Amino acid sequence: MKNETTVNSMWNRAQAGEGAIPQELQVSPETKQKIQEAFCTQPNEDSIKAFRTPVDIESMAKAVY
Amino acid sequence: MHIAKPLEVVGFDDPANPLNSLETTNQLAYISAYLRNLGVTFVLVEQNYFDRDFLSEFSSFYSLSAQGYPNICKRIHFFSSAHLDRDVVARAISEEEDVLDNLQDTYLGFVVIRPLASSPFGRTVLRWFDDTNKENPRIIEPSRTYECHIGGITLRVNGIAWQQQDSGVAACATVGIWTMLHSSAFDAAHAIPTTADITKAAHKSASLGSRMFPSNSLTAEQLMEAVKEHGFAPVACSGDLPEGYFSLERLGATCAAFLRSGYPVLILGKHNRPGIGHALCAVGFREPSQPNVKPRECGLFDGALEILYTHDDNIGPNVRFRIVSHADYNGVTGAALVHEPPEYVDEKNAPNLDYPEFFPTTLIVAVHEELRISPDNLHVDGHSLTFQIGHAINQAYVDSKLEPVGFLFSTRFIRLPDYFSEELRTILGDKPAILAQTRLALLEKVPPMSLHVGVVRIAIPNSSVLLDILFDTTDTDRNRSVFAHIVYDNSIETVLSAIDEPIRLKVLGVPVKAY
Numbered sequence: 058m059k060n061e062t063t064v065n066s067m068w069n070r071a072q073a074g075e076g077a078i079p080q081e082l083q084v085s086p087e088t089k090q091k092i093q094e095a096f097c098t099q100p101n102e103d104s105i106k107a108f109r110t111p112v113d114i115e116s117m118a119k120a121v122y
Numbered sequence: 123m124h125i126a127k128p129l130e131v132v133g134f135d136d137p138a139n140p141l142n143s144l145e146t147t148n149q150l151a152y153i154s155a156y157l158r159n160l161g162v163t164f165v166l167v168e169q170n171y172f173d174r175d176f177l178s179e180f181s182s183f184y185s186l187s188a189q190g191y192p193n194i195c196k197r198i199h200f201f202s203s204a205h206l207d208r209d210v211v212a213r214a215i216s217e218e219e220d221v222l223d224n225l226q227d228t229y230l231g232f233v234v235i236r237p238l239a240s241s242p243f244g245r246t247v248l249r250w251f252d253d254t255n256k257e258n259p260r261i262i263e264p265s266r267t268y269e270c271h272i273g274g275i276t277l278r279v280n281g282i283a284w285q286q287q288d289s290g291v292a293a294c295a296t297v298g299i300w301t302m303l304h305s306s307a308f309d310a311a312h313a314i315p316t317t318a319d320i321t322k323a324a325h326k327s328a329s330l331g332s333r334m335f336p337s338n339s340l341t342a343e344q345l346m347e348a349v350k351e352h353g354f355a356p357v358a359c360s361g362d363l364p365e366g367y368f369s370l371e372r373l374g375a376t377c378a379a380f381l382r383s384g385y386p387v388l389i390l391g392k393h394n395r396p397g398i399g400h401a402l403c404a405v406g407f408r409e410p411s412q413p414n415v416k417p418r419e420c421g422l423f424d425g426a427l428e429i430l431y432t433h434d435d436n437i438g439p440n441v442r443f444r445i446v447s448h449a450d451y452n453g454v455t456g457a458a459l460v461h462e463p464p465e466y467v468d469e470k471n472a473p474n475l476d477y478p479e480f481f482p483t484t485l486i487v488a489v490h491e492e493l494r495i496s497p498d499n500l501h502v503d504g505h506s507l508t509f510q511i512g513h514a515i516n517q518a519y520v521d522s523k524l525e526p527v528g529f530l531f532s533t534r535f536i537r538l539p540d541y542f543s544e545e546l547r548t549i550l551g552d553k554p555a556i557l558a559q560t561r562l563a564l565l566e567k568v569p570p571m572s573l574h575v576g577v578v579r580i581a582i583p584n585s586s587v588l589l590d591i592l593f594d595t596t597d598t599d600r601n602r603s604v605f606a607h608i609v610y611d612n613s614i615e616t617v618l619s620a621i622d623e624p625i626r627l628k629v630l631g632v633p634v635k636a637y
Contacts, residue, residue, distance in 0.1 A: 066259065066409055067423050067530065067532045067579050067581050067587060068382060068532065068534070068545075068548070068579070069259060069261070069409075069548060070259070070548070071548060071549050071579075071581075071586070071587045072549065072586045072587065073549050073550055073553070073556075073586060073587060073610040073611075073636060073637070074581065074582065074585060074586030074587050074588045074610045074611045074614075075586070075610060075611050075612065075637045076586075076611065077582050077585040077586045077588060077610075077611050077613075078515065078582075078588070078611050078613035078614055078617075079519075079522070079524060079613060080612070080613055081522060082518045082519070082522050082524075082613045082616055082617065083518065083521055083522040084518055084521075084616055084617060084620050085521060087521070088517055088518050088521040088620070089620040091514075091517040091521075092514040092517055092518065092617060092620040092621060093620070093621060093622065093625075095510050095511075095513035095514035095517060096510050096514065096621060096625060096629060098509070098510060098513055099506065099509075100420070100505060100506055100509035100510075104505065105501065105502050105505045105506075106362075107362040107369050107371065107372040108362075108372060108375075108498045108499075108501045108502050108505075109498065109502065110359075110360055110361070110362040110372070110498070111360070112358045112359065112360050113360040113361075113366060113484075116360075116366055116483070117341070117342035117343065117358070117360070117484055118341060118342070118343055120341070120342065120390070120392075120398075120399045120483075121339035121340065121341055121398060121399060122293065122294060122295035122339055122340060122341075122342070122345070122390050122398075122399045122400060122401040
């Protein structure tokens with residue numbers, strides 16, 4: 058596993074992750090089924106709900122800048 | 123009639139430096155301190171300078187004043203050279219190469235001084251401080267190169283323009299929009315409007331009876347109208363907490379997603395005291411340290427952003443603010459911006475500003491018209507996909523008797539040509555064969571892509587980037603159209619290839635091998 062480099066940035070100094078995941082990863086038929094199911098699973102909505110905030114037109118119209 | 127005046131070269135502290143005869147204000151204190159910390163020694167003064175922005179302000183407002191304002195400004199250039207006098211300038215103008223190079227190397231930027239006693243600072247571009255923090259670099263994507271022509275020579279400075287509001291032609295938010303439209307992201311096809319153009323555009327269809335000039339303030343709707351009138355699409359984001367305040371994660375991640383894409387962010391909000399709103403324009407940030415992510419969880423890389431650089435017309439350009447969670451004077455908590463000079467600023471040169479903390483409530487960003495999906499939705503989709511991919515990888519980890527891990531994601535918009543060139547070069551530049559293979563696959567195997575793409579990047583903390591997912595920006599948020607996903611690791615492909623092909627194509631787009 059490639060752990061020797063700290064990739065502090067995900068952009069301007071990012072490094073391709075070849076070798077980041079162990080090569081010995083096994084994907085048995087049973088694991089394959091679990092992977093399929095993973096793509097039907099949704100994350101906990103609370104962790105991202107801030108990003109679903111609608112634009113507050115009413116208060117925007119009141120304030121001046 | 124204007125009369126001819128010579129160029130003047132004087133020491134920064136010389137009484138003949140026009141800055142030294144200005145009324146003492148926060149802006150003067152900040153700009154003087156900023157320049158001192160850059161090591162300023164000399165100034166070159168163009169005593170007669172016609173400034174496009176001031177001419178527009180003059181034409182719209184000041185020319186009709188009984189005060190008899192002149193239509194001409196001064197432009198002051200700042201240098202950190204050990205020695206500068208008229209002779210050195212003359213040698214530079216004669217194109218003596220060494221002298222010209224030295225002048226350029228020591229050039230710190232310029233300030234246009236308008237003939238307005240209470241708001242003299244016109245267009246101002248100052249160099250950024252050298253970035254000494256390699257671990258957490260400063261991201262200043264909206265900055266561009268400005269060229270100044272003096273007597274046949276050209277001096278260049280990288281930054282983004284700031285100016286003081288005059289309350290005649292421009293309010294603080296107008297100046298913020300003006301800075302926003304100076305961004306490097308808009309270089310290709312748009313002329314930069316003046317503040318007078320912006321105020322007129324704001325009143326064109328959203329005036330509702332308010333007078334145009336003098337312009338003390340604008341509503342958020344007028345600001346968005348002004349953005350539209352100039353051929354861009356306004357994107358607005360409201361705070362997610364009571365009182366319209368932002369949570370730290372949402373403010374940080376949203377500002378970072380725009381700023382990485384070269385789009386400055388107009389931040390509307392209020393100071394921690396009763397009174398009218400204020401606007402400032404974020405033009406950069408310092409990359410955060412990686413957040414801790416627990417196994418099986420997914421974290422938002424930019425959610426931990428702590429430092430924003432903003433243009434604040436009440437202070438000056440490139441003002442460093444720390445984002446903190448604070449309670450306002452009513453006891454309501456939200457993300458607040460607190461002015462905090464960097465540690466390397468010499469204490470005796472730190473401006474002593476009485477500046478209350480600022481609580482953002484609305485973000486407005488001018489983006490390209492063809493960019494139709496919202497950063498909020500890109501974050502939601504990024505979170506969902508990172509969770510699902512992480513969940514799938516961890517299934518394989520656990521079945522392989524390995525400890526599960528956590529994942530990080532980050533989002534941004536980028537022009538497709540820039541993704542092909544800069545982004546892929548950054549990540550694959552040391553592997554030319556793979557770089558070529560990836561670029562060709564994107565070109566030949568992926569259906570035609572939009573000019574701008576939304577990128578969701580997924581990584582393992584303290585390791586490397588695993589995957590980029592490219593979103594179509596010309597479709598709706600609801601359709602959630604993806605073009606392709608670039609896989610940087612063979613073992614990830616082992617996991618992803620376990621997904622039924624039609625599902626993989628629908629959720630992640632065309633697979634592209636980059637290993």
